[in-house]
Every structure is written in structure tokens, then in C-alpha cells.
Amino acid sequence: MKKLQRIRVADALRGLSLLGIFLANLLIFQYGLAGKEYIEFYRLNTVNTGTFHFIKIFIEGSFMPIFAILFGFSLDKMYQSMKRKNIKRPRIKLYRRAFLLFVIGTMHAIWIWEGDILSGYALSMMFLIPFISLNKSFFKWETVLVAITFIIMLVFSFFDDTNVPHDTYKEETFVQETKDLYQQGSYSEIINKSPDNNDPYFEQLKAMFGISPGLLILGVIIFESLVFGIGIYFSKIGWFEKDANDFWSNKLFVYLTPVVLLLKSSYLWFDNENITDTFNFVFGLFLAICYMALFKYLYQNHSRHIIFRGLESLGKMSLTFYIMQSIIGVLIFYGFGLGQFGKDTLLYSVVFFIILFLIQMVIAFWYQKYLRYGPLEYVLRVFTYWTFKKQRWK
Helix, strand or coil, X not given: CCCCCCCHHHHHHHHHHHHHHHHHHHHHHHHCCCHHHHHHHHCCCHHHHHHHHHHHHHHCCCHHHHHHHHHHHHHHHHHHHHHHCCCCCHHHHHHHHHHHHHHHHHHHHHHCCCCCCHHHHHHHHHHHXXXXXXXXXXXXXXXXXXXXXXXXXXXXXXXXXXXXXCCHHHHHHHHHHHHHHHHHCCHHHHXXXXXXXXXXXXXXXXXXXXXXXXXXXXXXXXXXXXXXXXXXXXXXXXXXHCCCCCHHHHHHHHHHHHHHHHHHHHHHCCCCHXXXXXXXXXXXXXXXXXHHHHHHHXXXXXXXXXXXXXXXXXXXXXXXXXXXXXHHHHXXXXXXXXXXXXXXXXXXXXXXXXXXXXXXXXXXXHHXXXXXXXXXXXXHHHHHHCCCCXXXXX
16 A cells, blocks of 8 residues: 655645644733734834834734644644555544644633634634545636635625724724733633623624624634645645646745735725725735745745744644743743733844744754654544554654
8 A cells, every 4th residue: 555645735734734823822921812903092103113023924813724724734634544545434533633623622721822823723623524535626616716706805805885884992902901911820710711801803804794603603613614625635636746846726826916915905095994904804815825935935945944844843843842932931931930011122033933933944944853743633643544553753
């Protein structure tokens, strides 16, 4: 039986996406999950304001979709591997994997950091597993459906005259309460933060449209499942294995990157929030595809470079280092750590986070000289396959 080989470029891209997620999450670590939407009340200097906009345009909303696409890609590769090895009841094993991811994500959200994505990914994975054996045509049309939906969203945004009012006093009060809590609060105060400290913008939306938390969660699960489906489609057509010089599947997206960046930055030069929010969301995902195409081109031409080898090692341990990044973030910015929350130091924080990321690459590279799986990856594998074989030293 032919062994299914790992796609090294996907591992390396997963490692790079961890850097993007780390920097995007930096805005949440330093200014809050909702507080970063009111960045004007933090009164950043010119350099840090520019740094904030750089992250918003180049990173936020574009590296998380890469991680999600790769999640779907890996899900399909794992299912294919199980089928090749004639492993019984592969869907049950995938559900078991999703359940443990949900447990890890929930613990992460409750006891470490509120910005968790794992629990949502696990629920979306459970939603998608029944369709995993369908052929590539299904996932091709699902990907086309996502593209059509995004086009419709762009068109309708120009006709949406809904105006959510802003209460400057409430927003500034919200920011100040958030700063006080996260800068000076103890671990228990932050983890069990007061429900009165609510985001005024979300409260206004809720009052206007009657947003149900249950429907909101369901919408997120369905959307993430669709993004996972793009990754499954890439797996089934062998997108990562294809030549990066192919125009229609790769080079076109590389050439479109500057245009997509310009469109994503529309909030800087266009006043209509409905249009700019839609542009930011839609072209955030489009930019993720452009970044993937650009990365594949660079990897196929420089795969032996030490940077790519380090990214590969990090990508194979993405779960372990994702949790580690959250621990690092809260210990730097929250009151029970160094208390740097809300400070006007964003550029320094970015430089420091990049240095930390490079250290993580070195650790991952060194670790994988001796052990194949990261600590959490090994636990997840044991729970998935229900086999308790010890890790072997290389």
C-alpha cells in the first residue's frame, strides 16, 4: 500500500499562518476583543496608528482564513489516510478528534483567553464530517457558492442604508473600563469579567436587529464549514502539488494581491461603514488565497531555505504553539502579568512578537529532531485513533 506523503508546503504555510494569527491577536491582547474596534479612544501616536492600520489591512482577517483552509485540507488528508489503511469507522475517529478539540478550545477560552477559535473549529468540523467522502465536484461547487455569495454581499452593501448610531460617551466609557480591568485586574477578575462591561456597538446592533446568540453561532459554524470546504477542495484537486507557475490556478492570484490589498484598505478612504465592513470581510478571504498562491510560488523555488524548514516544523506543532501564544499574550498584557494592556506601544509589541515567533521556530525545529509529534498533537492523535503507543525518539 502506497503511503500518503505529507505535503510539506502546507506544513510551512500553516507555520506562517501562526505568525499572522499571533500578530492579529496582538490587537486583541493589547486593546481587547471589542476594544480594538474603538482604537481612536486609545489615542495612539502616529507610528503606532500606522502599525495598527498595517495589521488591519495586511494581516487581520486574512491569516485566520488560511489556517481554516488548511484545517479543511488536513481533515481531508486524514480521512484519505484512514481509508487507504482500511481503518474502520473513520468518521467516528474524526468525531472523536473534533470532540477533544472542542474540549481543549473550551478550556482555552475559559481559563486562558477569550479569543479562542478551536471550539468553533471543532463544531464546524462536526458539521462537515458527514460530507467528507463526497467527491471533488461537490466541494468545487461549494467553493463557487462561497464566491457567488461574496459577490452578492459586495453588491448589496452599496444599497444597504442601515445606519448603526454611535454613542461616543458609551464607547469611550467602555474603552476606559476595559483598560482598567485588563491593566490592573487579577486573574479571577479578568476571567470572570463583569457582564455589565458590554460592547455598545454590539448592543446597538442587537437592539436594531434582534441578533440571537444562537443564530450568530450557527452562522459562524456554517461559514467556517464553507471555508473548510475550500481546503477540502484544494486537497482533492492536489492544489499544493500543482506548479506555482500555472496562471489560472496560482499566478493570477499573485498578480491580484496589490489590487485586493487596495480594496481591503477601503475603510481608510471611504466613509460608508456598510461598504467598508463588507469589503474588509470579503477581500480578507480573497487576500488569504492570494497569500497562499504567493507562498506556494516562493516555497517551490526556495523550499530548502532554513526559514521554510523552520516554518514546516512549527506547522506540524500548530496546536501546541497556538495555545502557547495565548499564554504568552495574556502574561504580557494582562494585569496578572506585565500589565501592558492599552499602552501606546504597538510597534514595539509587533517587533517583540516577531522575535518570539522566531524563537518558537527554533524550538519547533530542535524539538522535531527528536520527537515526531508536539505534546498536544500527540494527545490529539492518541484520542483520535485510541492507540496509546509511546512517542519514539528519532
